[in-house]
Amino acid sequence: MASIYIHIPFCKQACHYCDFHFSTSMGKKEAMLEAISKEIKMRAPEFKKETVSNIYFGGGTPSVLETGEIDALIDACYNYYNIQESPEITLEANPDDLTEEKIEALAASQINRLSIGVQSFFEEDLKLMNRAHNAREAVDCITLSRKRFKNISLDLIYGIPEMTNARWLENVEKALALDVPHISAYALTVEPKTALENFIKKGIIPPVEDEVAQEHHTLLIEKMEATGYENYEFSNFALPGFYSRNNTAYWQGEKYIGIGPSAHSYDGERRAWNINNNPRYIKAITASELPQEVEVLSLTDRYNEYVMTRLRTQQGLSLVEIAESFGEKFQGYLLSQAQKHLEEHLLFLDEDQLVVTKKGKFLSDGIAADLFMLNLFQHPDNEHTN
Incomplete structure (x- = not known):
């Protein structure tokens, strides 16, 4: 199975923490949608032998588009790709876009899953992050969406400056009370050149503290597991039957095509990423050129990718697959690097x-880094399997 990701590079306003590619100007929307539709067609040969299990609209804020514009892009995917019966088609949406009228239109479209960017149910957090919606809109849009959509996810952010453990738990409890089958929760990170970084440097906002985020994460795990949600990937929790196909495909190393400016693609052997400049993207696609860079992954790169992605999942990584895909010397290296983490009870072997x-x-990202092959001198077997 394979996936299609479509990046919609428009937002109403810039969140203080965000470093994703977007524009708050909608002036080139029509030209952008034409270019995205054309790239969908241009990239189809890459998936001529693949069956697409899910289509995911991310951004940016895809919900700023009209429903008809979204359907036109989905139709383009159906025209040029082999889409499985009943695919998962997800739209990322902000609460302020999800009016009752918009929800009804989306429910009548081909979208069958909403991923709603709530981030917090508290006004002070939303203002600190410069979110476009308020707490009331967050609750109202989810309540309305549940009447029309069975498959809904919402996003929360923890580790926000001055967010107490009690307030974080109340956030989680409010989310659970809305009875959605999927919740994603992410630690607030300070990305370079963002407004958040600038405000922290100037002392306007207190610094983000890893210790607070770790406490919040521990509380999150305990609460979610106690209410029947499965932590199938580090940041993602779902009731049985509601794992995100897009998330699962990514963490299992399946192929995906990324459409739109800044979108990334992966085919098992190569990674590619489109230019993160709207005018240059439109110009290149209009001229039937793909404005992307490509990286061919070495055996060691692919081993590191496998470790990084699989270690974040509840299944972990398979020693048998390591040996079969990369060689027994890679397996031996992995086990030797893992030993200290096994002794410290940060890792365990389940068969x-x-x-x-x-x-x-x-600590999973740091543990994964310890398991990576870092340079050619450490590569067992000089990049060859046994």
Whole structure:
């Protein structure tokens, strides 16, 4: 199976923490949608032997588009790709866009899953992050959406400056009370050249503290598991049957095509990414050129990718797959690097699966980095399998 990701590079306003590619000017919307539609057609040969299981609209803020514009892009996918029966088609949406009229229009469209960017149910957090919606809109849009959509996810952010443990737990409880089957929760990170970084440097906003984020994450895990949600990937929680196909495909290393400016693609052997400049993207696509850079992954790159993605999942990574895909020397290297984390109870072995413990979950990215091959001198077998 394979996936299609479509990046819609428009937002009403800039969130203080965001470093994704977007524009707050909608002046080139028509030309952008024409270019995205054309890229969908241009990239189809890459998936001529693939069946697409899901289409995901991210951004930016895809919900700023008219429903007809979204349907036109979905139709383009159906015209040029082999789409499986009943695919998952997700739209990222902001609460302020999800009026009752918009929700009804989306429910009548081909969209069958909403991913709603709530981030917090508290006004002070939303103002700090410069979100376009308020807390009341967050609750109202989810309540309305549940009447028309069975498959809904919402996003929350923890580790926000001055967010107490009590307020974070209340956020989680408010989300659970809305009875959505999927919740994604992310630690607030300070990205370079964002407004958040600038405000922290100037002392306008207190710094983000890793210790607070780790406490919030621990509370999150306990609360979600106690209410029947499965932590199928570090940041994602779902009731049985509601794992995100897009998320699962990514963490399982399946192929995906990224359409639109700044979108990334992966085919198992190569990574590619489109230019993150709207006018240059439109100009190139109009001239039937793909404005992208491509990186061919070495055996070691692919091993590192496997470790990075699989270690974040509840299944962990398979020692058998490591040996089969990369060679027994890679497997031996992995086990030797993992030993200290096994001794510290940050990892455990479940038959042939190397899995992060609850204690190690918040540290999983750092643990993965310890398991990476860092340079040619460390590569066993000089890049060859046994």
